[in-house]
Every structure is written in C-alpha cells, then in structure tokens.
Amino acid sequence: MIQERDTIAALSTAPGRGAIAVVRISGPATAEAVRRFCITKGPSAIERPRVMTRVDVRSDDVFIDDGLAVYFPGPHSYTGEDCAEIFLHGSPLIVRRLLTELSEKLGIRPALAGEFTRRAFQNGRMDLTTAESVRRIIDARSQYELQGAQRLYSGELKRSIARFRSALMNLKAETEAEVDFSDEDLTFESKDARRRRVHDLLQQIDDILARSGAAQRVSEGFRIALIGVTNAGKSSLLNRLLGWDRSIVSDVHGTTRDYVSEDVELGEFRVRFIDTAGLRLTEDSIEREGIRRSIEEMKRSQLILHLIDGSRESIEINEALEYELSQSSESKKIIHVLNKVDILHEKAHEDSYFDGIRRNGTFELIRISCKTGEGVDLLHKRIVSHLEEEPGGLDPFLLEERHRHHFQAMREALQRLLSLWSDGAPDEICALEIDTALQNAADITGEITTEDILGRIFSVFCVGK
Numbered sequence: 425m426i427q428e429r430d431t432i433a434a435l436s437t438a439p440g441r442g443a444i445a446v447v448r449i450s451g452p453a454t455a456e457a458v459r460r461f462c463i464t465k466g467p468s469a470i471e472r473p474r475v476m477t478r479v480d481v482r483s484d485d486v487f488i489d490d491g492l493a494v495y496f497p498g499p500h501s502y503t504g505e506d507c508a509e510i511f512l513h514g515s516p517l518i519v520r521r522l523l524t525e526l527s528e529k530l531g532i533r534p535a536l537a538g539e540f541t542r543r544a545f546q547n548g549r550m551d552l553t554t555a556e557s558v559r560r561i562i563d564a565r566s567q568y569e570l571q572g573a574q575r576l577y578s579g580e581l582k583r584s585i586a587r588f589r590s591a592l593m594n595l596k597a598e599t600e601a602e603v604d605f606s607d608e609d610l611t612f613e614s615k616d617a618r619r620r621r622v623h624d625l626l627q628q629i630d631d632i633l634a635r636s637g638a639a640q641r642v643s644e645g646f647r648i649a650l651i652g653v654t655n656a657g658k659s660s661l662l663n664r665l666l667g668w669d670r671s672i673v674s675d676v677h678g679t680t681r682d683y684v685s686e687d688v689e690l691g692e693f694r695v696r697f698i699d700t701a702g703l704r705l706t707e708d709s710i711e712r713e714g715i716r717r718s719i720e721e722m723k724r725s726q727l728i729l730h731l732i733d734g735s736r737e738s739i740e741i742n743e744a745l746e747y748e749l750s751q752s753s754e755s756k757k758i759i760h761v762l763n764k765v766d767i768l769h770e771k772a773h774e775d776s777y778f779d780g781i782r783r784n785g786t787f788e789l790i791r792i793s794c795k796t797g798e799g800v801d802l803l804h805k806r807i808v809s810h811l812e813e814e815p816g817g818l819d820p821f822l823l824e825e826r827h828r829h830h831f832q833a834m835r836e837a838l839q840r841l842l843s844l845w846s847d848g849a850p851d852e853i854c855a856l857e858i859d860t861a862l863q864n865a866a867d868i869t870g871e872i873t874t875e876d877i878l879g880r881i882f883s884v885f886c887v888g889k
C-alpha cells in the first residue's frame with residue numbers, strides 16, 4: 425500500500441548516459457535529504473529556496489558528485505509538497521548511488537510512474553485533464569499532437585467543463601425549485617426555454633466530440649499511398665521525402681514486392697507513407713500478392729501519390745489506378761507526380777499524354793525529378809496543404825478516450841432527460857438525469873476519483889514525471 429506521506433525520489437531526466445541527470449525528490453523528508461546529501465560551504469540550498477545552489481553531493485564522508493541543487497518548500501512546488509531537484513553528471517552509476525543512499529539512509533523510496541504528477545493532482549495543483557496532458561505533451565509525435573496536448577495543459581477542457589457544470593447546476597436548481605415550490609404560485613422559466621438549453625448543451629457536446637474525433641485521426645497520422653508502375657521512382661521519392669535511404673532503390677523491376685511503411689513528420693503532421701508494390705501485370709504469385717495488397721493500402725489511405733515515369737512514352741494505367749480514377753470526384757484526393765523530368769520523354773510535353781488520368785476533366789500534376797531534387801519541395805508543400813484541408817486539420821482538440829467516454833455519458837443522460845420531459849415524468853426523476861450528467865462532467869476533471877482510475881491514468885507516465 426502506498427503511503428501518501430512517503431517521500432519519493434526518481435531520476436527525472438531520460439534514463440541512460442547524458443550530459444546532466446536530474447534527481448527529483450518530493451515529500452516530508454526532502455529538506456532532510458538536501459541537508460544531509462547536498463553540502464555547501466556557504467548558505468545551504470534550504471536557506472535559499474528556489475535558487476540553484478552549487479553543492480557537493482556526498483553521503484557522510486563519501487563523495488558522490490559535484491552538483492547543483494534547488495529546494496522548493498511546499499506548497500509552492502510542482503507537487504505541492506516539499507520538493508528538491510539535484511542536478512548530477514549524467515552517469516547512471518552516480519544516479520544509482522544517490523538513489524540508493526536516499527533509500528538506505530532516509531527511507532526515501534523510488535517513485536512510481538507518474539507519481540510526482542499524481543501528487544500534484546491530489547494536492548490540488550492541477551486538475552485531472554491538465555495532469556493527463558503532461559503525458560501527452562511528453563509522448564507527442566508531431567507538432568500537431570503537441571499543440572493539442574498543450575491546449576489541454578493550458579486548461580481549455582477544464583474551462584469548458586466548468587461551463588457545462590454551471591449550466592447543469594442552474595438547470596438542476598430550477599428543476600428542484602419547481603419540485604419544492606410546485607404548490608406555490610411562482611413563475612419559473614418555461615419548460616420550452618429549458619429544453620432549448622439542453623439542446624444547446626447537446627450541440628456543444630457533439631461539436632466537441634466531432635472536433636476531437638477529427639483531431640485524433642489527424643494526430644494518428646495520415647496514410648499516404650505511393651502508387652505507380654515499377655521503376656517510376658517510388659522508392660526514390662520516398663527517400664527524397666524522408667531524407668534518408670529507407671527502402672531499396674534499384675533498377676530491377678519489381679524490387680518492392682510488398683509495401684513498406686514509414687511514419688514521418690511532415691511539417692506539423694505525422695504521416696505514414698506506404699510505398700506499395702510496383703504495379704504491373706505479372707505471373708509471379710508473390711508479386712501478384714503485393715499488387716493485391718497495394719490496392720488495399722490505396723483504399724485505406726487518405727491521399728494517393730500517383731507516380732508517373734516521365735521517361736516513358738505513355739502513362740500506364742493499371743488496375744489500382746483505374747479503380748481510383750473511376751471513383752466519383754469527391755472520393756480520395758490524388759496527386760499525380762510526373763517524375764524523371766530530367767530525362768522526360770518528348771511525348772510528355774503534350775497535353776494528350778495525360779488524357780488517361782483526367783477525372784472529370786481535371787487532375788493535379790506536379791513535376792519532379794528524384795535525381796536532381798527539382799520539384800520535391802513543392803510536392804512536400806502540396807502534401808502538407810492537403811493535410812491541412814482535412815476536417816479538424818488545423819484545430820487540434822485532442823481528448824483522451826476517458827474524456828470521450830464521459831462526454832458520451834453526459835450526452836445520453838441529457839437525451840434521456842429530454843424524453844422524460846416529453847413523457848411528463850416527475851421532476852424528481854428528471855433531476856436524477858441532470859445529476860448523472862453532472863457526475864460525468866466532474867469525472868472528466870477528476871473531482872472525485874478512485875484509486876483504480878488514478879492507477880490507470882498515471883501508470884502510463886514515465887517514472888520521474
């Protein structure tokens with residue numbers, strides 16, 4: 425059983441060798457630990473709260489490291505308890521020495537994953553949505569996801585929950601007033617006006633869920649399929665876009681037998697490029713399987729880059745492309761990329777070269793050379809702007825699955841409330857649904873939490889956070 429009053433310590437910087445390692449301590453024995461292990465000639469770190477102090481880190485007469493220390497007396501600290509940070513040389517051996525001494529001499533135990541932030545939450549330093557966003561900030565894998573997490577950290581969700589709660593409280597107060605005073609001759613806001621307010625809340629919940637769903641899809645990464653005949657230069661383009669040799673580039677037809685995928689940061693976004701098997705009719709069964717899979721991949725992707733080998737006399741339209749071009753104009757976005765402009769076939773200068781790929785008369789074409797790099801930047805920009813056009817693409821509002829669950833439950837309670845009202849149910853029964861909605865709103869920010877819920881939330885954190 426974890427004691428709240430335990431003093432905890434952990435390495436808070438990334439594990440392994442590094443320039444500097446920071447050990448963080450939190451809890452009642454912190455000041456004693458600093459006094460005992462952080463030795464100064466002049467004023468101690470304890471006497472100079474929140475000021476970085478040069479110290480000799482030592483245990484009795486045994487030298488551990490030349491370091492720096494900061495003491496944050498509670499409640500003005502990250503966790504709200506007495507805290508300290510000791511900056512050491514980034515050696516795992518030094519860190520282990522200090523943590524061992526803290527444990528053996530003062531009974532300071534290693535912190536669990538996320539335990540500092542958990543204490544910050546439990547000491548009222550932050551609400552649950554802010555605490556959760558700390559992990560998301562650390563784990564973000566694109567600027568887009570980071571921005572979404574930072575909006576949570578800045579309290580955007582907490583504030584909208586506060587608005588929901590006050591609207592629900594008003595609704596409840598009025599409903600109860602009606603129950604209490606129903607015999608008296610008082611005028612209350614008409615049921616109609618109240619209905620409209622509930623509809624308005626439902627609309628707001630739907631908007632939040634829709635925005636977060638879109639943001640989630642964006643942050644998980646767009647799938648971009650690279651398709652085109654063998655030797656068109658798909659592998660070369662992927663390498664150009666990624667900036668390093670990820671897939672095998674060769675001039676033997678059919679090198680890419682299966683698809684390779686790669687998650688990369690492209691501008692603000694995380695995207696997954698799928699380099700599909702070179703498409704050509706073949707008797708080779710393994711290669712045919714690759715082709716079947718590239719058609720599948722193409723169907724699942726949000727954007728298709730169709731690579732054309734501009735050194736050839738004509739554009740070869742294969743099954744996969746045929747399928748895609750036959751879809752209606754609202755279907756998948758497709759960018760045709762004319763590659764090898766450095767050795768362009770003379771026919772590729774004529775408009776008729778592109779007749780086969782027009783869809784409803786138009787098509788988007790970008791000319792590049794993977795050999796010289798010409799046009800690759802422009803293509804990169806075009807891909808990013810396609811991503812930005814995606815719904816929710818520029819408005820990251822990321823929610824945890826837990827938040828979505830409670831919003832859904834709020835939504836269902838409010839819908840039941842509306843139908844109870846329609847059925848003319850007693851106000852006491854209606855008030856119960858408002859309570860359910862209120863409870864779910866409170867669960868999001870963590871007004872009332874259980875050990876079990878907190879355990880699940882913080883166990884996915886890093887140790888030391």
Ligand SMILES: Nc1nc2c(c(=O)[nH]1)N(C=O)[C@@H](CNc1ccc(C(=O)N[C@@H](CCC(=O)O)C(=O)O)cc1)CN2
Binds near residue numbers: 509
């Ligand atoms: N070295 C170090 N860097 C860090 C953190 C940290 O704890 N230590 N942080 C986190 O892990 C983040 C910064 N967040 C923090 C939030 C609050 C307090 C804090 O001590 N708050 C007190 C004092 C406020 C003040 O002096 O202005 C308070 O709010 O009362 C510290 C860090 C990122 N960088």
Ligand SMILES: Nc1nc2c(ncn2[C@@H]2O[C@H](COP(=O)(O)OP(=O)(O)OP(=O)(O)O)[C@@H](O)[C@H]2O)c(=O)[nH]1
Binds near residue numbers: 792
């Ligand atoms: N001159 C020129 N050669 C290119 C260009 N892009 C690719 N190549 C060459 O074309 C050949 C095929 O390129 P890859 O990138 O392997 O083509 P791929 O589409 O991945 O081929 P498969 O995996 O067989 O489907 C290689 O020899 C490349 O060096 C270009 O812009 N100009």
